[in-house]
Amino acid sequence: MTRILNASGCLDALAAPEVADGLDVFVTKTVTPLPRTGNDPIRIAESDVGMLNSIGLANPGIERFVAEYLPELAERIPSLWVSVGGFSAEDFALCCAALDGYACVDAIELNVSCPNVTAPADEASAIVAAARGVTSKPLYAKLSPALPDIASVAQAAEQAGARGLSLTNTLRGLILDPATLEPILATATGGLSGPALRPVALAAVYACAQATSLPIVGMGGVETGEHALALIAAGASDVALGTVLFGDPAAPHRIRTELEEAAQRRGVASAAGVFRMALGDELSASEVSSKPGIRGDLLPELTKVAVGS
Amino acid sequence: MHRHDDRRRPTRLRGMNAQLAHLRVRGNEAIGPYSLLHVERGQLDPGVPGQFFMLRTEPLLLPRPMSLCMARAGELGFLIDPTGKGTEALARLDPGDRITVFGPLGHGFPLDATDPVIVGGGIGIAPLPYLSESLRGAPALLGFRSDAHAVAGALLPNAEIVIDPVRVTEPLAEHLVSRPEATPLACGPEPMLAAVGRLASHAWLAHEAPMACGYGACFGCAVRIDGELKRLCVEGPTVLAGRLYVPDHDSSPLPSAVGVPA
Structure with a gap:
């Protein structure tokens, strides 16, 4: 079954556990080695095609996160991923090492792509390798859609030990106040999310699904089951919700139902039945079963699609 | 075979009674330059005064x-400026239009405040x-910037109204002289809230900020x-003035001047 996650930084499961209950996996806001107060307000702005945010990785720091937040998350969240960030490979490794001993952490997402802080100096693969050295937990590399060649970065991340990809993060954008023609955000630019990101995310998933065998969490502008289905067809195994959660806290339940309906309209029993359809390849059962993250319960659907086509 | 149950399941938030509802607009009523948006309540809890709702429309x-x-x-009823x-889209809604309402959210005013005095400015x-x-x-x-805006003062029938250049903090200062225990419960523009906070650090101020x-x-x-x-949505939007406006220790000789031990 396709899992529905939240995009990191788009939900606080402790402030709104009822919303988190609708998800299969909860992903935390990015945690860095040291506490960060985040950027000065104004931090958000809306345009016709999406929203900008410039939160600046506000977080309590890994030490307080582990001591004060993780125990409560462990109690409430059945499946928990922790997003970690930093400014060097060492920062990422420090956070991963601090999380390694906690059984409640099912996976670690490496946020190597936040547009609102100075970009990590190290290459994504160096960060993955450093993290791989200190933890045995599955590592998901969250890549930026602004990378000139996201597929080659995905391949490098895979070789460095990533177990999956989160695709994709926001794109840098700017919105001006129409009255003053000055930037609305205190940091001027911010990360663009929402509908505008939808085709960008689809392209990133499509490229990486051809370049690597890693399972992909697709995200970017998903507002309906049809949008989620498109990401799965482009090669995503799972789907994450971001901006849609702000306006519709019932989105996890709604989109799950819509996703099933969208699949059924296409004559497949579940959304997994359209997996990789956009790529035009016909995966054999053996190829699929050898892919990490693809579970056996998907196989009947895939076989059915192959038979039907 | 549709599973609509999940979609209709109310979304409630921890420790609150917030729910998401798709409702119909009953109308928009002009109140001076503002618009009073009337929405059917459905099963929603109106919450405590000072709490808020997230309103979304096409x-x-x-x-x-x-x-x-x-x-x-x-x-x-929501008063819109x-x-x-966003506010223009909400003020344009006609009877029968659909609107998504989520709430009540945040923390309202303390209704057990000692000798409360309500203070408002403009759309606040x-x-x-x-x-x-x-x-x-x-x-x-209540303070307004013009006679036209002050029409909205009629929404509080017993209110004392001042119009710019008179500031609402002027009658408030007098009120606090005669009733020093009074607790201002205020909502208005940031400079007004700061001024109320300077007069009474025990005041409760309903703040605002862009929220997604x-x-x-x-x-x-x-x-x-x-x-x-x-x-603000978690801590407020009503916040004790002393938490918002921390005294500036560098520049104020006031504490010793009024005999408060340092």
Whole structure:
């Protein structure tokens, strides 16, 4: 079954556990080695095609996160991923090492792509390798859609030990106040999310699904089951919700139902039945079963699609 | 075979009675330059005065936070100042139009405050008619920038109204001289709130900030509270003045001048 996650930084499961209950996996806001107060307000702005945010990785720091937040998350969240960030490979490794001993952490997402802080100096693969050295937990590399060649970065991340990809993060954008023609955000630019990101995310998933065998969490502008289905067809195994959660806290339940309906309209029993359809390849059962993250319960659907086509 | 049950399941938030509902607009009523948006209440809890709801309508991507102005039977009333894309879209809604409402959210005013005095400025009077009704006749002081805006003062029938250049803090200062224990419960523009906070650090101030979600998810509504950037939707929107305006120790000789031990 396709899992529905939240995009990191788009939900606080402790402030709104009822919303988190609708998800299969909860992903935390990015945690860095040291506490960060985040950027000065104004931090958000809306345009016709999406929203900008410039939160600046506000977080309590890994030490307080582990001591004060993780125990409560462990109690409430059945499946928990922790997003970690930093400014060097060492920062990422420090956070991963601090999380390694906690059984409640099912996976670690490496946020190597936040547009609102100075970009990590190290290459994504160096960060993955450093993290791989200190933890045995599955590592998901969250890549930026602004990378000139996201597929080659995905391949490098895979070789460095990533177990999956989160695709994709926001794109840098700017919105001006129409009255003053000055930037609305205190940091001027911010990360663009929402509908505008939808085709960008689809392209990133499509490229990486051809370049690597890693399972992909697709995200970017998903507002309906049809949008989620498109990401799965482009090669995503799972789907994450971001901006849609702000306006519709019932989105996890709604989109799950819509996703099933969208699949059924296409004559497949579940959304997994359209997996990789956009790529035009016909995966054999053996190829699929050898892919990490693809579970056996998907196989009947895939076989059915192959038979039907 | 559709499974609509999940879709209709109400979304409630921890420790609150917030629910998401798709409702119909009953109408928009002009109140001076403002618009009073009447929405059917459905099963929603109106909450405590000072709490807010997230309102979303086409073509907005994000909902807009609006405090509840009136809680008539079967209805929710929101006072809107149509000055931007979101507020204009809300003020344009016609009877029968659909609107998504999520709330009540945040923390309202303390209704057990000692000797409350209601203080409002401009569109900041939005939560005050409901507050006034709940406090049954508490004195109210309202300030507006023009006679046209002051038309909205009629939403609080017993209010004392001042118009620019008179500031609402002037009658408030007099009120506090005669009733030093009084607790201002205020909503208005930032300079007004700061001025009320300087007069009474025990005042409760309903602050505002841009919000994408209203329930602690987006971290967009950060405001400096207790000297740190905190989410207004989680901490507020009503906040004790002393938490918002920390005394400036570098520049103020006031404490020793009035005989308060350092």
